[in-house]
Amino acid sequence: MAIVETRDVRKHFGDVHAVDGVNLTTKEGEFLVLLGPSGCGKTTLLRMVAGLEDPTGGEILIGGQVVNDLPPRARKIAMVFQSYALYPHMRVFDNIAFPLRAQGVPRAEIPHKVEWAAGLFGIEKLLHRKPRELSGGERQRVALARAVVREPAVFLLDEPLSNLDAKLRTSARDELQQFQRRIGTTTIYVTHDQVEAMGLGDRIAVMQGGKVRQIGTPQEVYDEPADTFVAGFLGSPPMNLLEIPDCLVGFRPEHFLPKEAHESRDGLLALKFHISRIEYLGADRLLYGALEGKFPDTKVISKLASTVSTPVQPGKTQDFAVREKDFRFFDRETGLRTRPRPV
Amino acid sequence: MATLERDLRAPAAGRRFGFVLDRPEWLGPLMIAPAVLYIVAIVGLPFLLALYYSVSDISMGRRTLGFVGLKNFISVIPTSKFQTSLQNTFVFAIVSQVLVIILANILALALLKEFRGKWVVRLLLLLPWVAPISLGTIGWLWILDSIYSVINWTLEAFGLITADGWPMYLGKPYLAMGSVITVHVWRLLPLATVIILAGLTSIPKDIHDAAQVDGASFWRHHFQITVPLIRPILLVALLFGLVFAFTDMVVIFVLTRGGPYDTTQVLASLAFFTGIQGGDLAEGAAIAIFLFPLLLAVAFVFLRIARRSEVT
Amino acid sequence: MAAGTGRRWGLRVGHFGVVGLFTLFTAFPFYWMLVTTFKRTSDLLKRGNNPFVYNEAPTLENLRVLFQETLYVRWLVNTALVGVAVVVITLILAIPAGYALARLTGRWGEQLGIGIFLTYLVPPTLLFIPMSRVIGDLGLQDSLWSLVLVYPSFTIPFCTWLLMGFFKAIPRDLEEAAMIDGLSRFGAFVKVVIPISVAGVLTVVIFSFTLVMQEFVYALTFISSVRQMTVSVGVPTFLVHGDVYFWGSLMAGSFIASVPIAILYNFFVDRFIAGFTVGAIK
Numbered sequence: 001m002a003i004v005e006t007r008d009v010r011k012h013f014g015d016v017h018a019v020d021g022v023n024l025t026t027k028e029g030e031f032l033v034l035l036g037p038s039g040c041g042k043t044t045l046l047r048m049v050a051g052l053e054d055p056t057g058g059e060i061l062i063g064g065q066v067v068n069d070l071p072p073r074a075r076k077i078a079m080v081f082q083s084y085a086l087y088p089h090m091r092v093f094d095n096i097a098f099p100l101r102a103q104g105v106p107r108a109e110i111p112h113k114v115e116w117a118a119g120l121f122g123i124e125k126l127l128h129r130k131p132r133e134l135s136g137g138e139r140q141r142v143a144l145a146r147a148v149v150r151e152p153a154v155f156l157l158d159e160p161l162s163n164l165d166a167k168l169r170t171s172a173r174d175e176l177q178q179f180q181r182r183i184g185t186t187t188i189y190v191t192h193d194q195v196e197a198m199g200l201g202d203r204i205a206v207m208q209g210g211k212v213r214q215i216g217t218p219q220e221v222y223d224e225p226a227d228t229f230v231a232g233f234l235g236s237p238p239m240n241l242l243e244i245p246d247c248l249v250g251f252r253p254e255h256f257l258p259k260e261a262h263e264s265r266d267g268l269l270a271l272k273f274h275i276s277r278i279e280y281l282g283a284d285r286l287l288y289g290a291l292e293g294k295f296p297d298t299k300v301i302s303k304l305a306s307t308v309s310t311p312v313q314p315g316k317t318q319d320f321a322v323r324e325k326d327f328r329f330f331d332r333e334t335g336l337r338t339r340p341r342p343v
Numbered sequence: 344m345a346t347l348e349r350d351l352r353a354p355a356a357g358r359r360f361g362f363v364l365d366r367p368e369w370l371g372p373l374m375i376a377p378a379v380l381y382i383v384a385i386v387g388l389p390f391l392l393a394l395y396y397s398v399s400d401i402s403m404g405r406r407t408l409g410f411v412g413l414k415n416f417i418s419v420i421p422t423s424k425f426q427t428s429l430q431n432t433f434v435f436a437i438v439s440q441v442l443v444i445i446l447a448n449i450l451a452l453a454l455l456k457e458f459r460g461k462w463v464v465r466l467l468l469l470l471p472w473v474a475p476i477s478l479g480t481i482g483w484l485w486i487l488d489s490i491y492s493v494i495n496w497t498l499e500a501f502g503l504i505t506a507d508g509w510p511m512y513l514g515k516p517y518l519a520m521g522s523v524i525t526v527h528v529w530r531l532l533p534l535a536t537v538i539i540l541a542g543l544t545s546i547p548k549d550i551h552d553a554a555q556v557d558g559a560s561f562w563r564h565h566f567q568i569t570v571p572l573i574r575p576i577l578l579v580a581l582l583f584g585l586v587f588a589f590t591d592m593v594v595i596f597v598l599t600r601g602g603p604y605d606t607t608q609v610l611a612s613l614a615f616f617t618g619i620q621g622g623d624l625a626e627g628a629a630i631a632i633f634l635f636p637l638l639l640a641v642a643f644v645f646l647r648i649a650r651r652s653e654v655t
Numbered sequence: 656m657a658a659g660t661g662r663r664w665g666l667r668v669g670h671f672g673v674v675g676l677f678t679l680f681t682a683f684p685f686y687w688m689l690v691t692t693f694k695r696t697s698d699l700l701k702r703g704n705n706p707f708v709y710n711e712a713p714t715l716e717n718l719r720v721l722f723q724e725t726l727y728v729r730w731l732v733n734t735a736l737v738g739v740a741v742v743v744i745t746l747i748l749a750i751p752a753g754y755a756l757a758r759l760t761g762r763w764g765e766q767l768g769i770g771i772f773l774t775y776l777v778p779p780t781l782l783f784i785p786m787s788r789v790i791g792d793l794g795l796q797d798s799l800w801s802l803v804l805v806y807p808s809f810t811i812p813f814c815t816w817l818l819m820g821f822f823k824a825i826p827r828d829l830e831e832a833a834m835i836d837g838l839s840r841f842g843a844f845v846k847v848v849i850p851i852s853v854a855g856v857l858t859v860v861i862f863s864f865t866l867v868m869q870e871f872v873y874a875l876t877f878i879s880s881v882r883q884m885t886v887s888v889g890v891p892t893f894l895v896h897g898d899v900y901f902w903g904s905l906m907a908g909s910f911i912a913s914v915p916i917a918i919l920y921n922f923f924v925d926r927f928i929a930g931f932t933v934g935a936i937k
Contacts, residue, residue: 050831051834051835052831052835071834071839071840072831072834072835073834073839077835078835078836079831079832079835081828081831083828084828085826085828087829087832087833088829088851089851098833098836099836099837102836102838102846103836103837146832150836150837364839364840364841364842365834365839365841367758367760367840370755370759370841371755371758371759371760371764372760374752374754374759375752375756375760375764375767377748377751377752378749378752378771378811379752379771381748381808381811382771382808382812385805385807385808386774386782388789389782389785389786389789390781390785392785392788392789393781393782393785396784396785449673450674450677453670453673456670458670462921464674464678465921466921467678467681467682468678468681468682469917469924470681470682470685470913470914470917471681471684473913473916473917473921474869474909474912475868475869475871475886475887475912475913476871476887477869477871477887477888477890477891478886478890478908478909478912478913479909479913481890481891481905481906481909482685482687482688482906483684484900485687485688485691485900485902485905485906486684486687490702491699491702493687493706493707496705496706500705529681529684532677533681537928538928541925541928541929583776586776586778589778590778590780590781591778591780592780592872593871593872596871596875597891610780611778611780614780614784615780615872615875618784618787619783619784619787619876624785624787624788627784628784631780632781634778634780635781638776638777638778638781642773642776
């Protein structure tokens, strides 16, 4: 078990600052998710922790030890790749045994350990197959078993679920989390999928432009976004943003409801909403349109649960409202959170 | 925690050399170096030697080696043997390449279609390229024989020539050049065809479909869609073909030995007969050196054109 | 409708004709070698005879002469020995170089790669004169070792280039996984990259071997004694005595040394072409 720490880590490719001064410290046994759009530097950061890329500057510590000069094999880490990177010329057994052999584990112990790792993921029956004879889900389990078998201090996972179909992804997510809780190894998980990040992470580090914009529990990053990027990136659809004289004010689509749908009349800010289009998504409806009156022509979205029975119609202007405590305020220049003020 | 720190530190101290095998900036040069050194020693040095020999008086028997400036060039260039050879080199290379590119295009288009037994056809078409060229040319030597040529027998059987009018394919100046070029085309056609075929198959089918939907006729389709798209690859085929044609002496050595009366002599074969068989290494080197600017120009022009067509 | 079918038939016949004519052109010399191999000399050298049929009973005499009265077998063995040695040298030097160019070197590696490839285009006819002197000074004149030494000069450049393409096509993840699993960069190359590149290595083996079989100029220059000749030089020089050609044996020797390797080559041809056209095809 180990803590991973990065101190002002940078990676520059010529003029491109892929990672631009990242300070992060995991907790013992934590499941930390690096979340961000593609090109935000999350994978580069993970690869630097793994030792697959050299940082341009800064230090990486694993278990309190600076590992910048150690090759990947000396870092006591395991990694699962997006493609799983199973060795195509080896059977599943040999794939799982590969790290043990590479590290000189005594021959006699290998079969026992491989069986243990295979057992964790229920793939004992597949040990004699070649990777190409496995389904996507099976490959992913083999990759996990290969990562676990050497009992690493840290797990690094690079979008390991993105090659699975949607249905399998949900169950794999569940298994992955249960498994991580059971073995309690510090895990860093890279993804661009916010649902995955919210569901899996003890904490989420939201990255953009090579920097960490916010780190916190899923609730924290969703409910209390540190800046407009996080507010816009998390949540689907993203937070609505309005301009008021000296700052930006945001509110989530699900907090923007018809006046009657709010439980109490107190502390509400009423807004005229011209609905132009409605999307039915089953459990929810998304209402696209623009505000009238105080904020003319500002495009906003409302998300209504199917339990809201107030009739809504495209082409009509209706009375909507947001609770004042659901407003979040951001500095107009920097995009950072600022103190609340009256709207 | 303590054990982990020890684990992490131990290999750092213990396998210092091992880390050379990890650093790309060390490992890369280390892995390339042997191949590069070998090539420098076996290609680079002899090339420099060739340059030096061409300005020296070296010959087969002598051990000494004196500098004579441009004497070899001065004595070689004015000879009619050399000038004929230079001219023949161009005729040989350019005519054979024009033919190869035209024929290879036709053949590649024909092979684009799927048909039964295609792999056998492909094997037969590739034979001239794969078989040792000296041996394939021996086959031609027999086919073109002055007395027993199967071609002449067939032509006579069809009444196209008379028994006493059999052409001497390798004995008459123009016929000999024609024969040498034919055999060279025969030899290089397969390579050019498969290269062009690779280019044709790399064009997405959508593009052909779109051209058809847009109502392009066969010729318009071919010359305005297909040819521009495979131009880089045509250049590759041409580059290889020209280099092989400019420098080859095997076909000529086996078929005509440069004859009759040097009408098929090219620079490469002249260098061989002068330098190796004649023993005058210096003059042979001076002749061979003339191949180099030719090659350089060919390679340079084509790399440039290829790069430009890549950008646009 | 009828016109349409007629047109389609016309196209088919035309297509068949084009392919047929070309095939006849490329394959006829080899067919003719095969036919001539079994003909009696008296049959061959009678002017009135129809050359397409056996006017006298077929014979194995030409083959007997080839195998028993010439050093043909010896030449084949020589060619094989040189071939094996050259293949080994090529693999030892080209595999690491190809990998390094594919993975370990950045921009300068790309330039170097093109440079190495261009040396493939430097022809023997430019180098054989100084080379003959160097070989003489090394005391390798008339020895198969001279060929073993010189042939890698054209096998290494092309094979390095081919292998670079193969290695580039291997997903990086595999090597990185191996490095995390406990191997060094070099270890990952040896234990993961090479085993999954078997097809590429085999291609290089076949390709180098055919190049060795085909080579003529160096062998003609360096080797003068009949016992040391390779097959591509031995057949056309030794079997021709002045104006006397042993046509039957010549054809037999040419056919036997050409066609089997061509069949083998045919299985790998797409990969060679990929090597020739790297960069020109998207």
